[in-house]
Amino acid sequence: MGLLDSERLRLLLVEDDPGDAFLVEELLRESEPDVTITLARTLSEALKLLDVEVQCVLVDLALPDAQGLETLRQVLAKAPDTAVLVLTGLDDAHVGVAAVSAGAQDYLVKQEVDGALLTRAIRYAIERKRADETERQLVEARAVSRENARLERGLLPVPILTDASLRHHARYRPGRARALLGGDFYDTVETADGSVHVVIGDVSGHGADEASLGVRLRMAWRALVLAGLVGGPLLTTLDAVLRHERWSEEIFTTVCMLTISPDRRSAEVFRAGHPRPLLFTAGGVEAISDEPGGPALGLLPDGTWPSGRLELGDAWGLMLYTDGLIEGFVGDGNERLDMEGLLRLAQQAHGRGEDGSALLDGLIAEAERLNGGVLADDLALLLMSRGDVR
Structure with missing residues (x-):
């Protein structure tokens, strides 16, 4: 002005x-x-x-x-x-x-x-x-934008995925103003046996140190999967990596991990203190079962992470997300969106026939509208789907 x-x-x-x-x-x-x-x-x-x-x-x-x-x-x-x-x-x-x-x-x-x-x-x-x-400010914003693009190319993952029947969509947004990366991370790797491994995680706290730790955990996860380590043993090893890499014993990380079977009709689910994924089918949208699950990585010295089996069928969509999406407020009070609110938004989007990128962008936009502005926390979303569930 x-x-x-x-x-x-x-x-x-x-x-x-x-x-x-x-x-x-x-x-x-x-x-x-x-x-x-x-x-x-x-x-x-x-x-x-x-x-x-x-x-x-x-x-x-x-x-x-x-x-x-x-x-x-x-x-x-x-x-x-x-x-x-x-x-x-x-x-x-x-x-x-x-x-x-x-x-x-x-x-x-x-x-x-x-x-x-x-x-x-x-x-x-x-x-x-x-x-x-x-x-x-304009020059600085352009420089940050270019740096963001460069870091996204170098640090955000490119999925290792050869199965043309699967569609992969992801969104990533750091919560800190002008930040390049946040503490959330995700990745997707298809291994030689045909299994597809998917992970999403959230490092506690906000800042450059948390962002760096998130990148290191994501890269460690990918290396472990490519080396043949999966399931509970993978999470045990990732827990050890976190304990060696973190700068304080108070730092922990929530993780949700899926292993989709080679026939794409089922998945093994591991959760370490992380919100439940949403399952999209032709019949609607639901949150997967709350059990089994285990503690967040870095909390217990001898933590275990049992798996649950999820039947998928021929056509399905699985959406993983971090709590930055569900911790925004609803209206002027102290009520938060939470998983139940996200589920309602997802069901409404599914009813409108939204899919893929439109679905993820629409959920973020609606969560921000209810929050009255941009969400404060880091957020990541990953949608893996097969066939038409609309």
């Missing part, structure tokens, strides 16, 4: 010469009667007065406690988002040019300004600063 002509100006004037300070104040009040001017006679005094209310700083670079561009650098360091106009005398106008190169929005020669010119220069400086900040 630009600065309107009627918007009240709030300025900090840094000037030790009483005559020059009086002149600037009088010139401003002639053309800007409602201007608020705070006067500082030294740099140290000015730095104490700088706050978010100040829209522009008018600073003389020759002060009792600072000289030249060092004065400007300290002002810019203290208030990087505030417009700065440098005041110079006739004999040191060249200093103003150097000040602009160092980060000031403009410079004015004291003896050559009138009220209208001074007011216009201040307003232009404020607008220029805002435009510069907008451009900086």
